[in-house]
Amino acid sequence: MVPVLLSLLFLLSPAVPQETQDEHYSLSFLYTGLSKPSVGFPSFQAIAYLNDQAFFRYDSNSRKAEPLEPWSQLEGMEDWEKESQLQKAREDIFMETLKDIMDYYKDGKGSHTFQGVFGCELWSNQSSGAFWSYAYDGQDFIKFNKEIPAWVPLDPAAVNVKQKWEAEAVYVQRAKAYLEEECPGMLQRYLQHGQKYLDQKDPPSVALSSHAAPGSTRTLKCLAYDFYPRGIRLHWSQDGVTQETKSGQVVLPSGNGTYQAWLVLEVPPQVKALHACHVEHITLDQPLVAVLWDKSQGAKAAEDVGTQPQ
Structure with a gap:
């Protein structure tokens, strides 16, 4: 079970590319605790992100904070033994809180998930931001x-958690200092080592496909792939007129440090018109336009013109 907090991490990356947007960097941590872990899923895991790239991982099985590619290639970025000890201490507090919530609801035998996301942001104009929140189930x-x-x-059980966490005023001040001072300091230090990975910019390639049984609705798919950063916008047009789609675009990691996105358009069988997919990305001076056209007896896939902006 992966509740809504995971989506907050992706919101750190703009959904709509803007050429004038300031450079943005973030350091964030996603914690997940399970009351009844299953095989292959530890009771607690922490994943640290630099922007939208997973930076290191810790879990209750290994008890080690371990850097992920490509960050593991950088020397001196972090004292991983010290980081492991810190994450272990945070694990103890986190899982104790999960137990307190279950005790409040008198559901000690149930299967529940507790998640937290916190971190900080920096922009090239020197402004900064911070966030820290938790979700239960x-x-x-x-x-x-x-x-x-x-x-x-934001929940009845959270009143007790608030009282426990604020029992000593120093704990509140520490949380504030972490968000405003410690976290931005860590982020700036990490940028000194690996900013090149966060500043990479890979333009998208585009491929189109069309399929349908005779006389049935035709499904057109526009696929953009091998692009970074994540923010991208796709839309379909018919004879130059933007078309609404039943479902929005999907953006997912490709597994190689880039992303892929697709947008599907359903076309009635009687429609024989020129369709084009428009792709906007921060790496492009102007949108790519990939064209899909019809032959007399139905749709055939167009050539990929993703390398030719129009």
């Missing part, structure tokens, strides 16, 4: 407001 549970500063409960 996919529902907002508690978040930290550094302006007050205080923990803000």
